[in-house]
Amino acid sequence: MSYSRWAFLICIASLFFYKPTSADSNPTPKELSEIPQNFLNFAKKAETFDWMVRIRRKIHQNPELAYQEFETSNLIKQELENMGISCKHPVAGTGLLGFVGSGQPPFVAIRADMDALAMQEMVESEYKSKNDGKMHACGHDGHVTMLLGAARILQEHHHLLKGTVVLVFQPAEEGGGGAKKMIESGSIDNVQAIFGLHNDPLVPLGQVACRPGPLAAGSGRFQAEISGKGGHAAIPQQAIDPILAASNVIVSLQQLVSRESDPLDSQVVTVAKFQGGGAFNVIPDSVAIGGTFRAFSVKSLLYLKQRIEEVIVGQAAVQRCNATVTFNNEDLPMYPPTVNDKELHKHFQRVAVDMLGISKVTDYNPVMGAEDFSFYQERIPGYFFILGTKDEAAQERSALLHSPYYNFNEDALPVGAALHASLAVRYLLESQTGNPTGNGHRHDEL
Known part of the structure:
Protein backbone atom coordinates (compact mmCIF):
# COMPACT_ATOMS: atom_id res chain seq x y z
CA MET A 1 0.00 0.00 0.00
CA SER A 2 1.34 3.45 -0.91
CA TYR A 3 2.27 6.11 1.61
CA SER A 4 -0.57 8.29 0.36
CA ARG A 5 -3.14 5.61 1.29
CA TRP A 6 -1.57 5.17 4.71
CA ALA A 7 -1.52 8.93 5.13
CA PHE A 8 -5.28 9.04 4.51
CA LEU A 9 -5.91 6.30 7.09
CA ILE A 10 -3.71 8.04 9.65
CA CYS A 11 -5.52 11.34 9.10
CA ILE A 12 -8.84 9.63 9.81
CA ALA A 13 -7.42 7.96 12.92
CA SER A 14 -6.00 11.26 14.11
CA LEU A 15 -9.52 12.66 14.46
CA PHE A 16 -10.05 10.25 17.31
CA PHE A 17 -6.69 10.61 19.01
CA TYR A 18 -5.87 14.28 18.53
CA LYS A 19 -5.61 16.25 21.76
CA PRO A 20 -6.23 19.97 21.26
CA THR A 21 -3.82 22.11 23.27
CA SER A 22 -2.38 25.56 23.25
CA ALA A 23 0.67 24.00 21.59
CA ASP A 24 -0.92 23.88 18.14
CA SER A 25 1.83 26.30 17.11
CA ASN A 26 5.45 25.27 17.27
CA PRO A 27 6.82 25.04 20.82
CA THR A 28 9.06 27.78 22.14
CA PRO A 29 12.79 26.97 22.51
CA LYS A 30 12.20 26.33 26.22
CA GLU A 31 9.28 24.00 25.52
CA LEU A 32 11.35 22.26 22.85
CA SER A 33 14.18 21.58 25.29
CA GLU A 34 11.74 20.19 27.86
CA ILE A 35 10.30 17.52 25.53
CA PRO A 36 13.01 14.86 26.17
CA GLN A 37 12.74 15.13 29.95
CA ASN A 38 8.95 15.08 29.80
CA PHE A 39 9.06 11.95 27.64
CA LEU A 40 11.50 10.29 30.02
CA ASN A 41 9.24 11.05 32.98
CA PHE A 42 6.33 9.52 31.08
CA ALA A 43 8.36 6.39 30.27
CA LYS A 44 9.39 6.01 33.92
CA LYS A 45 5.82 6.04 35.19
CA ALA A 46 5.00 2.72 36.82
CA GLU A 47 2.19 1.98 34.37
CA THR A 48 4.40 2.53 31.30
CA PHE A 49 7.49 0.85 32.73
CA ASP A 50 5.64 -2.23 33.95
CA TRP A 51 3.95 -2.57 30.57
CA MET A 52 7.33 -2.47 28.80
CA VAL A 53 8.78 -5.05 31.18
CA ARG A 54 5.88 -7.43 30.49
CA ILE A 55 6.34 -7.08 26.73
CA ARG A 56 10.10 -7.52 26.89
CA ARG A 57 9.83 -10.69 28.97
CA LYS A 58 7.17 -12.16 26.71
CA ILE A 59 9.41 -11.58 23.67
CA HIS A 60 12.39 -12.97 25.57
CA GLN A 61 10.51 -16.17 26.35
CA ASN A 62 9.71 -16.71 22.68
CA PRO A 63 12.89 -15.96 20.69
CA GLU A 64 12.75 -16.43 16.93
CA LEU A 65 15.58 -16.54 14.41
CA ALA A 66 16.01 -14.43 11.28
CA TYR A 67 12.90 -14.31 9.05
CA GLN A 68 11.07 -16.57 11.51
CA GLU A 69 9.85 -13.77 13.81
CA PHE A 70 6.17 -14.55 13.25
CA GLU A 71 4.99 -14.49 16.86
CA THR A 72 7.11 -11.45 17.65
CA SER A 73 5.66 -9.64 14.67
CA ASN A 74 2.10 -10.54 15.65
CA LEU A 75 2.69 -9.32 19.19
CA ILE A 76 3.97 -5.98 17.90
CA LYS A 77 1.02 -5.64 15.54
CA GLN A 78 -1.43 -6.30 18.37
CA GLU A 79 0.22 -3.77 20.66
CA LEU A 80 0.22 -1.09 17.96
CA GLU A 81 -3.44 -1.71 17.19
CA ASN A 82 -4.25 -1.54 20.90
CA MET A 83 -2.72 1.94 20.89
CA GLY A 84 -4.72 2.96 17.83
CA ILE A 85 -1.61 3.11 15.64
CA SER A 86 -1.97 2.17 11.98
CA CYS A 87 0.47 -0.42 10.70
CA LYS A 88 1.52 -2.23 7.56
CA HIS A 89 2.09 -5.97 8.03
CA PRO A 90 3.88 -8.02 6.89
CA VAL A 91 6.85 -6.26 5.32
CA ALA A 92 9.94 -8.13 4.12
CA GLY A 93 8.46 -11.39 5.36
CA THR A 94 8.11 -10.85 9.09
CA GLY A 95 8.73 -7.12 9.47
CA LEU A 96 6.15 -4.40 9.93
CA LEU A 97 5.76 -0.64 9.90
CA GLY A 98 3.79 1.61 12.22
CA PHE A 99 2.69 5.17 11.44
CA VAL A 100 2.14 7.86 14.08
CA GLY A 101 1.32 11.47 13.35
CA SER A 102 -0.40 13.54 10.71
CA GLY A 103 0.15 11.14 7.83
CA GLN A 104 1.77 14.02 5.96
CA PRO A 105 5.42 14.90 5.31
CA PRO A 106 7.96 15.19 6.67
CA PHE A 107 8.54 11.54 7.48
CA VAL A 108 11.17 10.41 9.99
CA ALA A 109 11.85 6.79 10.98
CA ILE A 110 12.99 4.99 14.13
CA ARG A 111 14.05 1.35 13.89
CA ALA A 112 14.37 -1.79 16.02
CA ASP A 113 15.61 -5.28 15.10
CA MET A 114 13.62 -8.34 16.19
CA ASP A 115 15.63 -11.53 15.65
CA ALA A 116 17.27 -13.79 18.23
CA LEU A 117 20.39 -15.94 18.07
CA ALA A 118 20.87 -19.68 17.70
CA MET A 119 22.17 -20.20 21.25
CA GLN A 120 21.05 -22.10 24.32
CA GLU A 121 20.21 -19.72 27.17
CA MET A 122 22.04 -20.39 30.44
CA VAL A 123 20.31 -17.72 32.55
CA GLU A 124 17.77 -19.13 34.98
CA SER A 125 14.75 -16.83 35.27
CA GLU A 126 10.97 -16.99 35.23
CA TYR A 127 11.04 -15.69 31.67
CA LYS A 128 13.83 -17.93 30.32
CA SER A 129 13.63 -18.88 26.64
CA LYS A 130 11.09 -21.59 25.95
CA ASN A 131 12.64 -22.37 22.55
CA ASP A 132 15.60 -24.72 22.85
CA GLY A 133 18.70 -23.52 21.04
CA LYS A 134 17.37 -19.98 20.65
CA MET A 135 17.75 -16.92 22.85
CA HIS A 136 17.81 -13.13 22.79
CA ALA A 137 21.53 -12.86 23.54
CA CYS A 138 21.94 -9.48 21.84
CA GLY A 139 19.10 -7.55 23.46
CA HIS A 140 16.82 -7.29 20.45
CA ASP A 141 13.92 -8.11 22.76
CA GLY A 142 14.78 -4.85 24.55
CA HIS A 143 15.14 -3.00 21.25
CA VAL A 144 11.63 -4.00 20.14
CA THR A 145 10.19 -3.09 23.53
CA MET A 146 11.78 0.36 23.51
CA LEU A 147 10.38 1.09 20.06
CA LEU A 148 6.94 0.05 21.25
CA GLY A 149 7.50 2.28 24.28
CA ALA A 150 8.36 5.14 21.93
CA ALA A 151 5.16 4.45 20.00
CA ARG A 152 3.16 4.78 23.22
CA ILE A 153 4.89 8.06 24.08
CA LEU A 154 4.31 9.43 20.59
CA GLN A 155 0.66 8.47 20.55
CA GLU A 156 0.12 10.02 23.97
CA HIS A 157 1.77 13.25 22.76
CA HIS A 158 0.18 13.16 19.34
CA HIS A 159 -0.38 16.92 19.36
CA LEU A 160 3.40 17.54 19.14
CA LEU A 161 3.85 15.65 15.88
CA LYS A 162 4.33 17.99 12.94
CA GLY A 163 4.61 15.21 10.39
CA THR A 164 4.76 11.42 10.56
CA VAL A 165 6.96 9.01 12.50
CA VAL A 166 7.53 5.67 10.78
CA LEU A 167 8.15 2.83 13.24
CA VAL A 168 10.40 0.27 11.54
CA PHE A 169 10.33 -3.20 13.12
CA GLN A 170 12.93 -5.13 11.16
CA PRO A 171 13.71 -8.86 10.94
CA ALA A 172 17.06 -10.57 10.46
CA GLU A 173 19.75 -8.18 11.62
CA GLU A 174 22.02 -11.02 12.72
CA GLY A 175 23.55 -11.75 9.34
CA GLY A 176 20.40 -11.93 7.24
CA GLY A 177 20.46 -8.33 6.04
CA GLY A 178 16.86 -7.65 7.02
CA ALA A 179 17.41 -3.91 6.60
CA LYS A 180 18.17 -4.44 2.93
CA LYS A 181 14.91 -6.32 2.40
CA MET A 182 12.96 -3.67 4.33
CA ILE A 183 14.37 -1.02 2.00
CA GLU A 184 13.50 -3.09 -1.06
CA SER A 185 9.94 -3.32 0.28
CA GLY A 186 9.66 0.49 0.27
CA SER A 187 9.86 0.95 4.04
CA ILE A 188 11.84 4.19 3.90
CA ASP A 189 10.39 5.67 0.72
CA ASN A 190 9.88 9.40 1.37
CA VAL A 191 11.61 9.16 4.77
CA GLN A 192 14.06 12.01 5.37
CA ALA A 193 16.10 10.52 8.21
CA ILE A 194 16.27 7.40 10.39
CA PHE A 195 17.48 6.70 13.94
CA GLY A 196 18.46 3.43 15.60
CA LEU A 197 20.23 2.18 18.71
CA HIS A 198 22.01 -0.79 20.22
CA ASN A 199 22.41 -1.65 23.88
CA ASP A 200 25.91 -2.11 25.34
CA PRO A 201 26.54 -3.80 28.72
CA LEU A 202 29.96 -2.12 28.90
CA VAL A 203 28.47 1.40 28.91
CA PRO A 204 26.98 2.47 32.28
CA LEU A 205 23.20 2.49 32.68
CA GLY A 206 21.75 5.96 32.15
CA GLN A 207 24.45 6.96 29.68
CA VAL A 208 24.52 7.03 25.90
CA ALA A 209 27.57 6.91 23.66
CA CYS A 210 27.84 8.29 20.16
CA ARG A 211 30.09 9.68 17.46
CA PRO A 212 29.76 11.26 14.00
CA GLY A 213 31.21 9.44 11.00
CA PRO A 214 32.20 5.77 11.14
CA LEU A 215 30.76 3.83 14.08
CA ALA A 216 30.90 0.19 12.96
CA ALA A 217 32.82 -1.56 10.21
CA ASN A 328 28.24 -13.44 0.58
CA ASN A 329 25.00 -14.22 -1.20
CA GLU A 330 21.50 -12.77 -1.32
CA ASP A 331 20.55 -14.46 1.95
CA LEU A 332 23.73 -13.30 3.71
CA PRO A 333 24.70 -9.99 2.09
CA MET A 334 27.88 -8.04 2.72
CA TYR A 335 27.21 -5.26 5.24
CA PRO A 336 28.46 -1.76 4.40
CA PRO A 337 30.10 0.40 7.11
CA THR A 338 27.83 2.15 9.60
CA VAL A 339 28.56 5.85 9.13
CA ASN A 340 26.65 8.45 11.15
CA ASP A 341 25.46 11.65 9.52
CA LYS A 342 27.31 14.61 11.02
CA GLU A 343 24.29 16.91 11.19
CA LEU A 344 22.18 14.21 12.82
CA HIS A 345 24.98 13.79 15.35
CA LYS A 346 24.46 17.41 16.42
CA HIS A 347 20.73 16.77 16.62
CA PHE A 348 21.29 13.67 18.76
CA GLN A 349 23.61 15.52 21.12
CA ARG A 350 21.11 18.34 21.67
CA VAL A 351 18.28 15.93 22.43
CA ALA A 352 20.34 13.55 24.60
CA VAL A 353 21.87 16.38 26.64
CA ASP A 354 18.41 17.88 27.25
CA MET A 355 17.24 14.49 28.51
CA LEU A 356 20.23 13.11 30.41
CA GLY A 357 22.64 15.98 30.99
CA ILE A 358 25.97 16.58 29.30
CA SER A 359 27.88 14.23 31.62
CA LYS A 360 25.76 11.29 30.46
CA VAL A 361 26.46 11.78 26.75
CA THR A 362 29.86 10.28 25.99
CA ASP A 363 32.06 9.56 22.99
CA TYR A 364 32.22 6.09 21.48
CA ASN A 365 35.20 4.53 19.74
CA PRO A 366 34.54 2.82 16.39
CA VAL A 367 34.16 -0.97 16.56
CA MET A 368 34.97 -3.64 13.99
CA GLY A 369 31.61 -5.35 14.48
CA ALA A 370 29.00 -4.84 11.74
CA GLU A 371 25.40 -3.59 11.90
CA ASP A 372 22.87 -3.75 9.08
CA PHE A 373 21.47 -0.33 10.00
CA SER A 374 24.18 0.70 7.53
CA PHE A 375 21.91 -0.25 4.62
CA TYR A 376 19.50 2.54 5.61
CA GLN A 377 22.41 4.98 5.84
CA GLU A 378 23.36 4.20 2.24
CA ARG A 379 19.99 5.58 1.14
CA ILE A 380 19.15 8.39 3.58
CA PRO A 381 20.80 10.28 6.46
CA GLY A 382 20.87 7.98 9.47
CA TYR A 383 22.13 7.98 13.03
CA PHE A 384 22.95 4.98 15.21
CA PHE A 385 23.81 5.37 18.89
CA ILE A 386 24.73 3.21 21.87
CA LEU A 387 22.52 2.83 24.94
CA GLY A 388 24.26 1.93 28.20
CA THR A 389 22.89 -1.08 30.08
CA LYS A 390 25.73 -1.81 32.53
CA ASP A 391 24.53 -2.17 36.12
CA GLU A 392 27.24 -0.44 38.15
CA ALA A 393 25.72 -1.71 41.41
CA ALA A 394 25.78 -5.36 40.37
CA GLN A 395 28.23 -7.55 42.25
CA GLU A 396 29.07 -9.60 39.17
CA ARG A 397 30.31 -8.38 35.83
CA SER A 398 27.56 -8.07 33.22
CA ALA A 399 27.63 -10.79 30.57
CA LEU A 400 28.64 -9.48 27.16
CA LEU A 401 26.53 -9.52 24.00
CA HIS A 402 26.19 -12.92 22.30
CA SER A 403 26.88 -14.70 25.57
CA PRO A 404 24.52 -17.49 26.76
CA TYR A 405 24.48 -15.64 30.10
CA TYR A 406 23.46 -12.26 28.66
CA ASN A 407 20.32 -10.63 30.05
CA PHE A 408 19.05 -7.23 28.93
CA ASN A 409 18.94 -4.64 31.75
CA GLU A 410 15.28 -3.59 31.91
CA ASP A 411 16.10 -0.37 33.77
CA ALA A 412 17.32 0.98 30.41
CA LEU A 413 13.88 0.64 28.78
CA PRO A 414 12.58 4.13 29.70
CA VAL A 415 15.73 5.87 28.45
CA GLY A 416 15.71 4.08 25.10
CA ALA A 417 11.99 4.59 24.54
CA ALA A 418 12.11 8.28 25.46
CA LEU A 419 15.19 8.93 23.32
CA HIS A 420 13.59 7.28 20.29
CA ALA A 421 10.47 9.40 20.68
CA SER A 422 12.35 12.63 21.44
CA LEU A 423 14.69 12.31 18.46
CA ALA A 424 11.73 11.83 16.12
CA VAL A 425 9.54 14.61 17.55
CA ARG A 426 12.33 17.15 17.70
CA TYR A 427 13.41 16.27 14.17
CA LEU A 428 9.90 16.91 12.84
CA LEU A 429 9.54 20.16 14.78
CA GLU A 430 12.91 21.45 13.59
CA SER A 431 12.00 20.51 10.01
CA GLN A 432 8.94 22.74 10.29
CA THR A 433 11.13 25.70 11.20
CA GLY A 434 13.12 25.29 8.00
CA ASN A 435 16.16 23.84 9.75
CA PRO A 436 15.97 20.10 9.08
CA THR A 437 19.00 18.09 10.12
CA GLY A 438 20.80 15.54 7.98
CA ASN A 439 22.89 16.38 4.93
CA GLY A 440 21.51 13.72 2.65
CA HIS A 441 24.91 12.48 1.49
CA ARG A 442 25.63 8.84 0.89
CA HIS A 443 28.51 7.49 2.97
CA ASP A 444 30.87 5.23 1.03
CA GLU A 445 34.14 6.43 2.52
CA LEU A 446 35.54 7.58 5.83
Missing part, protein backbone atom coordinates in the same frame (compact mmCIF):
# COMPACT_ATOMS: atom_id res chain seq x y z
CA GLY A 218 31.43 -3.10 7.08
CA SER A 219 31.73 -6.86 6.94
CA GLY A 220 31.86 -9.68 4.41
CA ARG A 221 32.08 -13.46 4.66
CA PHE A 222 34.15 -15.90 2.63
CA GLN A 223 34.40 -19.67 2.34
CA ALA A 224 36.93 -21.73 0.44
CA GLU A 225 37.24 -25.38 -0.55
CA ILE A 226 40.88 -26.43 -1.03
CA SER A 227 41.20 -29.75 -2.85
CA GLY A 228 44.25 -32.01 -3.05
CA LYS A 229 44.72 -35.76 -3.08
CA GLY A 230 44.22 -37.91 -0.03
CA GLY A 231 46.64 -40.54 1.15
CA HIS A 232 48.40 -42.26 4.02
CA ALA A 233 50.16 -40.03 6.55
CA ALA A 234 53.24 -42.27 6.32
CA ILE A 235 53.73 -41.69 2.59
CA PRO A 236 52.90 -37.98 2.02
CA GLN A 237 54.82 -37.95 -1.28
CA GLN A 238 52.01 -39.93 -2.84
CA ALA A 239 49.40 -37.42 -1.71
CA ILE A 240 48.74 -33.72 -2.28
CA ASP A 241 48.18 -32.26 1.18
CA PRO A 242 45.33 -29.72 1.35
CA ILE A 243 45.96 -29.13 5.07
CA LEU A 244 49.43 -27.78 4.30
CA ALA A 245 47.97 -25.63 1.53
CA ALA A 246 45.25 -24.29 3.80
CA SER A 247 47.82 -23.48 6.50
CA ASN A 248 49.86 -21.43 4.05
CA VAL A 249 46.68 -19.71 2.88
CA ILE A 250 45.82 -18.65 6.43
CA VAL A 251 49.29 -17.22 7.09
CA SER A 252 49.19 -15.30 3.81
CA LEU A 253 45.72 -13.92 4.50
CA GLN A 254 46.98 -12.33 7.72
CA GLN A 255 49.56 -10.42 5.70
CA LEU A 256 46.83 -8.60 3.75
CA VAL A 257 46.29 -6.32 6.73
CA SER A 258 49.88 -6.16 8.03
CA ARG A 259 51.49 -5.51 4.65
CA GLU A 260 48.90 -4.24 2.16
CA SER A 261 46.56 -1.96 4.11
CA ASP A 262 47.16 1.57 5.36
CA PRO A 263 47.87 1.32 9.11
CA LEU A 264 45.49 4.26 9.61
CA ASP A 265 42.67 2.45 7.77
CA SER A 266 41.53 -0.21 10.25
CA GLN A 267 40.91 -3.61 8.69
CA VAL A 268 40.55 -7.17 9.97
CA VAL A 269 40.70 -10.54 8.22
CA THR A 270 39.83 -13.51 10.43
CA VAL A 271 39.78 -17.19 9.50
CA ALA A 272 37.43 -18.73 12.05
CA LYS A 273 36.55 -21.99 10.34
CA PHE A 274 38.92 -24.87 9.50
CA GLN A 275 37.44 -28.27 8.69
CA GLY A 276 39.40 -31.16 7.23
CA GLY A 277 40.38 -34.68 8.02
CA GLY A 278 38.84 -37.22 10.35
CA ALA A 279 41.73 -39.49 11.26
CA PHE A 280 45.20 -38.86 12.70
CA ASN A 281 46.95 -40.95 10.02
CA VAL A 282 45.05 -39.97 6.87
CA ILE A 283 45.72 -36.98 4.63
CA PRO A 284 42.25 -35.81 3.50
CA ASP A 285 41.19 -35.04 -0.04
CA SER A 286 39.99 -31.53 0.84
CA VAL A 287 39.80 -28.87 3.50
CA ALA A 288 37.22 -26.14 4.06
CA ILE A 289 38.06 -22.77 5.59
CA GLY A 290 36.00 -19.66 6.16
CA GLY A 291 35.95 -16.33 7.91
CA THR A 292 35.17 -12.64 7.72
CA PHE A 293 36.79 -9.45 6.51
CA ARG A 294 36.02 -6.00 7.88
CA ALA A 295 36.85 -2.39 7.07
CA PHE A 296 35.51 1.15 7.51
CA SER A 297 35.15 1.97 3.81
CA VAL A 298 33.51 0.27 0.85
CA LYS A 299 36.72 0.70 -1.15
CA SER A 300 38.76 -1.22 1.44
CA LEU A 301 36.10 -3.95 1.70
CA LEU A 302 36.14 -4.52 -2.06
CA TYR A 303 39.94 -4.58 -2.12
CA LEU A 304 40.04 -7.18 0.64
CA LYS A 305 37.47 -9.28 -1.18
CA GLN A 306 39.55 -9.25 -4.36
CA ARG A 307 42.80 -10.07 -2.60
CA ILE A 308 41.30 -12.83 -0.42
CA GLU A 309 40.30 -14.76 -3.52
CA GLU A 310 43.65 -14.15 -5.22
CA VAL A 311 45.61 -15.28 -2.17
CA ILE A 312 43.56 -18.42 -1.57
CA VAL A 313 43.69 -19.56 -5.20
CA GLY A 314 47.36 -18.61 -5.59
CA GLN A 315 48.65 -20.19 -2.38
CA ALA A 316 46.68 -23.36 -3.03
CA ALA A 317 48.27 -23.60 -6.47
CA VAL A 318 51.76 -23.30 -4.95
CA GLN A 319 51.00 -26.50 -3.01
CA ARG A 320 49.56 -28.21 -6.17
CA CYS A 321 45.98 -27.85 -4.89
CA ASN A 322 42.86 -26.34 -6.42
CA ALA A 323 40.68 -23.82 -4.59
CA THR A 324 37.20 -22.40 -5.07
CA VAL A 325 36.16 -19.29 -3.13
CA THR A 326 32.64 -18.04 -2.44
CA PHE A 327 31.50 -14.85 -0.73
